[in-house]
Amino acid sequence: MRSLLSMCGCFLLYSFLIGLSLASIMGDECDWTGSGLSTVQSDKGVTPVYLRCAAGKIKWLYPRGALRILLRLPNQNKNFRTCLKIRSTSKPGRPIARVYLEGPRSLISLFQGHENINLIKCFNSKNGQAAIYMEATDERSFDRQHTEIEYDLQPIPWSVYGYDPNEECRPCSMEEMAHIFCTSDLVARGTINSVENNDVIEQTLITFQVTKLIRHIPSTEDFLRETEHNEIESSQPHKQITVIVPQHCGINHGLGEFVFMAKRKLGDMRLLCAPRLETWSVLVNKLNEEGKSYCVLRS
Numbered sequence: 001m002r003s004l005l006s007m008c009g010c011f012l013l014y015s016f017l018i019g020l021s022l023a024s025i026m027g028d029e030c031d032w033t034g035s036g037l038s039t040v041q042s043d044k045g046v047t048p049v050y051l052r053c054a055a056g057k058i059k060w061l062y063p064r065g066a067l068r069i070l071l072r073l074p075n076q077n078k079n080f081r082t083c084l085k086i087r088s089t090s091k092p093g094r095p096i097a098r099v100y101l102e103g104p105r106s107l108i109s110l111f112q113g114h115e116n117i118n119l120i121k122c123f124n125s126k127n128g129q130a131a132i133y134m135e136a137t138d139e140r141s142f143d144r145q146h147t148e149i150e151y152d153l154q155p156i157p158w159s160v161y162g163y164d165p166n167e168e169c170r171p172c173s174m175e176e177m178a179h180i181f182c183t184s185d186l187v188a189r190g191t192i193n194s195v196e197n198n199d200v201i202e203q204t205l206i207t208f209q210v211t212k213l214i215r216h217i218p219s220t221e222d223f224l225r226e227t228e229h230n231e232i233e234s235s236q237p238h239k240q241i242t243v244i245v246p247q248h249c250g251i252n253h254g255l256g257e258f259v260f261m262a263k264r265k266l267g268d269m270r271l272l273c274a275p276r277l278e279t280w281s282v283l284v285n286k287l288n289e290e291g292k293s294y295c296v297l298r299s
Contacts, residue, residue, distance in 0.1 A: 030056035036064025063136035077128035080153040085266040097147040102131035169249035172273035182295040186262040187214040243271040
């Protein structure tokens with residue numbers, strides 16, 4: 001993430017400075033899909049794409065030339081924490097596109113096209129915006145290939161000077177647990193089966209055995225799969241579910257039953273809180289009696 005741009009990337013930046021492509025700017029504020037086949041072969045400029053949304057996707061088919069994607073939060077100029085999940089259909093030894101972040105003085109490499117995983121990269125915005133460059137590497141290929149970026153923008157509070165990696169590792173307060181229970185995409189009781197660190201994506205994968213599914217809000221992909229099989233797969237007894245946390249949090253295997261609360265982010269279930277069942281049961285009784293919860297809490 002910190003490696004600097006190669007000579008070809010410097011040329012890309014120079015190309016942008018001398019003039020943007022005249023190609024049409026396309027987007028629906030959140031998502032953009034385009035094809036390099038519509039780019040004039042002699043046009044070596046950069047096509048600008050403007051998106052104002054907290055989350056969305058960019059899909060570039062048959063990459064040609066380059067894109068400059070400007071990300072901003074809707075209706076505000078606050079700085080934000082950006083996380084990208086980058087996917088590519090590149091064949092081994094034949095990358096189709098590279099991805100860079102616009103830095104203060106040069107471009108910073110995020111993705112060189114050789115990776116065959118769902119790569120996740122995170123960084124802070126500058127002056128309320130972040131600019132991403134996508135550069136095609138194989139102008140002659142007509143294989144049906146594409147590079148896709150899924151993005152998620154989280155506002156940084158005005159009082160916070162920068163991103164604090166320890167913030168996402170601290171235990172949830174009583175008020176936070178109650179709010180997160182009511183707003184999570186997944187709430188389930190379970191026991192931890194395994195804790196695995198993935199050094200490539202810098203995430204820890206926690207797999208737990210479900211003992212009770214309290215809530216599951218499926219994504220579109222989940223809904224289609226459940227409809228196809230005529231059942232809700234995640235509600236099957238004893239199902240295993242995997243949630244992720246940043247690797248720097250140093251999560252260890254814990255004994256006993258926990259209440260896992262997770263939110264879908266970039267296609268994965270990101271763990272927000274995981275109190276022990278005994279702790280959560282006491283809190284549920286207290287807040288339900290006092291009527292201070294956002295919804296009816298359950299354990």
